[in-house]
Amino acid sequence: MTAVSEHAVQQVPGAGGGRVPSGPAAAPRPAEPSATTLTAEHGDVYVEPGLTPLGAREANRSALAALLDTAGIAHFAVRGTSDHGTVVAVAEEDRERVLAAVFRGLSQYPGHLGVVDPDAPRPARPVSSRDPRAWREVSAARVLQASWSRTDPDRHLLLGHEYGCAIEFWQRHGTHLVAPRANRATWAVAAEGGNVLGAARLFSRFVSDWTPRHLAPALATRPEFLVHCADDIAFPVDAVYTWVDGNDPAWQRRKAQAKGEVYHAESASDARFISRDELRYSVRSLHLFAPWIRNVHIVTDDQVPEWLVEGLPGCRIATHREIFRNPDDLPTFNSHSIESQLHHIDGLAEHFLYFNDDMFIGRPVAPHAFFTPSGTARYFPSRNRIPQGPVAPTDSPVDAACKNNRALLEERFGRVITQPMEHIPYALRRSAMEDAERDFPEAWARTSASRFRAMTDLSPTSSFALYYAALTGRAQPGSMPFTYLQLAVPDLADRLGRLLDGRDQDSFCLNDAFSTPEDIEAQQELLDGFLNAYFPTPSPYER
Structure with missing residues (x-):
């Protein structure tokens, strides 16, 4: 999170508050605000009235979920180790369709993409989706992270890749899907299990049961993630x-x-x-x-x-x-x-x-x-x-x-x-x-x-x-x-x-x-x- 300096502004249709299945949807709002993008050293930065960190986080997650839903790809939310971003899991056998959906979304509304190596000592820098280098290693990546950077109308805040949504490719082992990296709850879920709704606070410590629902809605997840962990704070x-x-x-x-x-x-x-x-x-x-x-x-x-x-x-x-x-x-x-x-x-x-x-x-x-x-x-x-x-x-x-x-x-x-x-x-x-x-x-x-x-x-x-x-x-x-x-x-x-x-x-x-x-x-x-x-x-x- 940082400040944004003034840059040339270009109008981008449909990148505002309404849900856009193939682009970076923002948090639900009564009316769709006008939106712009800044082309700058930060890459594409979308202007978001009423910007908050949780709003940026949810906008990135819902945009990616919409891309997967449109393509008919099953997915579920994971209790990741980062409080800023979100994590969704998909099956490894759906990789080709997942990558095609992400490519469509980031082509229509350019953002950033990062290949996450769970074994690396530090995360790699995200790359603009306009840059061909962003796509070089995606075919074998265990985890990808996509984001659309956002700023407020006066360019004071910049909420970038840390508020993005990670896609984890879970591999099938017998009757279970196994995670590519550690999370806060479990390494495996039942492969044929169905989704249930999980309270938003399960997926970030920045969220409580009293956080406004448009900033942090309940998410479709697996029952294995509904446990009350020892480090959870559930009291008001x-x-x-x-x-x-x-x-x-x-x-x-x-x-x-x-x-x-x-x-x-x-x-x-x-x-x-x-x-x-x-x-x-x-x-x-x-x-x-x-x-x-x-x-x-x-x-x-x-x-x-x-x-x-x-x-x-x-x-x-x-x-x-x-x-x-x-x-x-x-x-x-x-x-x-x-x-x-x-x-x-x-x-x-x-x-x-x-x-x-x-x-x-x-x-x-x-x-x-x-x-x-x-x-x-x-x-x-x-x-x-x-x-x-x-x-x-x-x-x-x-x-x-x-x-x-x-x-x-x-x-x-x-x-x-x-x-x-x-x-x-x-x-x-x-x-x-x-x-x-x-x-x-x-x-x-x-x-x-x-x-x-x-x-x-x-x-x-x-x-x-x-x-x-x-x-x-x-x-x-x-x-x-x-x-x-x-x-x-x-x-x-x-x-x-x-x-x-x-x-x-x-x-x-x-x-x-x-x-x-x-x-x-x-x-x-x-x-x-x-x-x-x-x-x-x-x-x-x-x-």
Whole structure:
């Protein structure tokens, strides 16, 4: 997955969203969009409105399946080892007809073809189907992979061969068909067996039972692939955001009228409450790169983002009034206070990811990045260290909360925490937060009642609940490629450019705690361009 530069555009009829039996069909859509192809160093790249990685994956699979169906060739889906692409199996005796069907499709709609050697240390580079070299070794290949590269209308994303569909030639041995390479379930299936429907999540860890069906439909497969493997994650995972629009006059009045002593300048910094529209793009990042999320819960102080369509399945507003157990704690302007109540969200899954609105998923990730198949949460310790000693007036709100976390956990478990957490979405267990609130009722209630950040706060989600879960056997340390970028840096444009060009981070955070009013306008222009380029596809929840 990368960016696409501008190139000459040529119109290609029929390569859009409708099903084209002999070409690269796209995911089903209400109406067929216009489509173009770019002839460039990338080969043929088809423009796809509403492009997502899963959409490209399914479009390649359905195109190849349509070619085989049109030719009357039996095939079934295989639980391959790649989460990005798909795999279909055909019988070796059908090779000649399979190759003829693939040749017809790639001749009408040029794409890429690769011969896959299961014994090679690394895969061979795909070759444009226009190039005769692409067809030289297909007559003996055990596995082929076909793809049609796609980009969004503004040429920001390029989803290429890794999202293609592999064709495996299975050989008949007695009463069984035997695979040419390993997959996630079995080496052989009954030769005369019939197909059954298999849930989409069986064929990619990027998919769950809650992924939209047009992106990941059930597939015709063999019963041997329907087993529940030890590394499958079948439990639901939700996402939770806390969000505030600091420019809302009603909210500003509530904040001005609130009674609470601010002990540290950072606690009431206006930068903490600025809405830069990050939430819209963070939700887009889930739509693009974590489509296995079941529900998105946006926690607000009776605010609704202007871009959000309310009432759609899969995304809802949860107000402070709904989740706070003590209404006297409201209004609050303290993220620690709000986070202490997240586990009270109605209908929240046991396993959930908590995002600040400045956190983003940077490329396709599986739920396994955040949870083990047994349900254990993963936390991501920082390279920094919590300062020694008790809370001091000179401590930042973050350090004060970490020290309070440390003192309580050491008293209860006899263990000393030394590291805060990285700014990576926090993988949480609802039951662990419920138990922590029950076991530390005074500290929890004190944090909930702090209208602004206070020296007595815990940091419930970003540290305390994670370590509590670890010390009670429900969490373990993990790692992932990520970037933390503070916006108030002089080389912001260069850093955003490197992040956009690389697209090699599982997650990133664009944090803003120290910007001045003079910084914000220049930053916003950079952010608008960056976020639109990184996440060009709107989520289903946008107006």
